[in-house]
Amino acid sequence: MSTSRLCVPVATGAVAAEAADLVNQLAAEGHLSAEAAQRRDREVANELAATGTYRQSAEELLLGSRIAWRNNPQCIGKFYWKGLEVRDCREVGGAGGDEGALFEALVEHLRLAWNGGRVRLLLSVFASSEPGRPGPRVWNGQLIRYAGYRRTDGSVQGDPDSVRLTEAVRQLGWRARGTEYDVLPLVIQWPGREPRWFDLPPDAVPEVRISHPDYPWFERLGLRWHAFPTISDQILELGGLRYPLAPFSAWYTCTEIGARNLSDTNRYDKLPEIARGMGLDTGRDRTLWRDRALLELTAAVLHSYDEAGVSIIDHHFATKQFVRHEEREHKSGRRCPADWSAIVPATSGSTTPIWQRRYDATRIHPNFAPQPVPWTSGGAGD
Numbered sequence: 313m314s315t316s317r318l319c320v321p322v323a324t325g326a327v328a329a330e331a332a333d334l335v336n337q338l339a340a341e342g343h344l345s346a347e348a349a350q351r352r353d354r355e356v357a358n359e360l361a362a363t364g365t366y367r368q369s370a371e372e373l374l375l376g377s378r379i380a381w382r383n384n385p386q387c388i389g390k391f392y393w394k395g396l397e398v399r400d401c402r403e404v405g406g407a408g409g410d411e412g413a414l415f416e417a418l419v420e421h422l423r424l425a426w427n428g429g430r431v432r433l434l435l436s437v438f439a440s441s442e443p444g445r446p447g448p449r450v451w452n453g454q455l456i457r458y459a460g461y462r463r464t465d466g467s468v469q470g471d472p473d474s475v476r477l478t479e480a481v482r483q484l485g486w487r488a489r490g491t492e493y494d495v496l497p498l499v500i501q502w503p504g505r506e507p508r509w510f511d512l513p514p515d516a517v518p519e520v521r522i523s524h525p526d527y528p529w530f531e532r533l534g535l536r537w538h539a540f541p542t543i544s545d546q547i548l549e550l551g552g553l554r555y556p557l558a559p560f561s562a563w564y565t566c567t568e569i570g571a572r573n574l575s576d577t578n579r580y581d582k583l584p585e586i587a588r589g590m591g592l593d594t595g596r597d598r599t600l601w602r603d604r605a606l607l608e609l610t611a612a613v614l615h616s617y618d619e620a621g622v623s624i625i626d627h628h629f630a631t632k633q634f635v636r637h638e639e640r641e642h643k644s645g646r647r648c649p650a651d652w653s654a655i656v657p658a659t660s661g662s663t664t665p666i667w668q669r670r671y672d673a674t675r676i677h678p679n680f681a682p683q684p685v686p687w688t689s690g691g692a693g694d
């Protein structure tokens with residue numbers, strides 16, 4: 313084994329080490345016998361020496377992706393890591409880079425994840441980056457997101473978070489409708505090829521209109537949100553391979569929508585309108601109009617998703633599950649990497665069991681990681 317490693321160039325040496333690390337982890341977690349692990353190590357080393365890369369088995373992809381999620385420090389929902397389903401889309405689009413085929417597979421991902429409202433934990437893994445041939449990407453941070461248009465007075469129509477992407481897709485020729493909730497097209501790009509954009513079919517974009525259990529006027533504000541998130545800009549780093557397109561769907565926690573997306577002052581900024589509807593004095597901070605409006609908005613989100621039969625979790629349940637997960641992990645002799653500031657909910661943090669706890673956010677492999685946006689040459693920012 314060591315003799316074949318000696319001929320491996322430095323770059324593939326690093327890949328080999330990470331690949332062996334993954335195999336060891338799978339063996340340590342009882343998925344492979346010691347002999348099978350040794351055999352697999354040799355096989356990977358040989359394939360790397362011959363081709364500069366290697367192909368993961370379906371099982372490595374599935375189990376490794378679950379571990380990558382478990383290792384991710386940003387996520388409060390890891391209690392469910394074993395329930396992650398993984399679609400193997402590595403061959404989609406072929407070597408030639410067929411954007412249309414990729415688009416179809418992404419739409420299919422959304423339909424499968426939606427599952428009639430019982431949102432599934434679903435990851436689709438597309439082609440990995442290989443030496444001299446990086447894998448495909450989408451420009452979108454999430455498969456479903458609303459456009460943001462900067463007006464001449466500097467204010468924004470739609471989602472301010474999407475202004476730069478919206479400008480970039482308009483430059484590609486996409487025509488904006490100009491509403492507050494225009495779903496952005498998917499922009500698909502194979503390195504070295506022109507990006508292509510595709511509008512999502514409406515049935516792949518389930519949304520929920522927000523109403524309040526006690527305030528009939530709330531519905532007239534016209535608030536809505538897409539049913540579930542699908543992160544599409546994180547790279548899956550697994551066993552030395554890098555998968556730049558690996559969209560991940562899950563259900564929402566109500567605070568993500570109520571206490572961030574619709575309420576942040578640099579997002580939809582709806583609290584003043586809601587507070588006015590509630591008859592609160594917005595002229596003085598001390599009336600706590602923001603806090604009250606924030607709470608009612610979050611309650612409205614939870615109520616509306618429940619009424620619509622769409623999976624959503626509240627932050628109390630989510631944090632309790634996280635603590636159970638943490639305890640389970642410690643019992644298994646593993647660390648539970650977590651970034652406190654990312655997992656504490658955006659509202660009522662001190663009422664949840666994670667508030668008092670301390671976490672170690674050290675990044676370990678495998679994992680999901682941010683990557684530079686693809687539409688600027690420098691790749692910096694966002």
Ligand code: ARG
Binds near residue numbers: 562
């Ligand atoms: N916070 C992001 C959003 O509001 C989604 C992040 C992932 N969230 C999740 N529940 N998996 O769209």
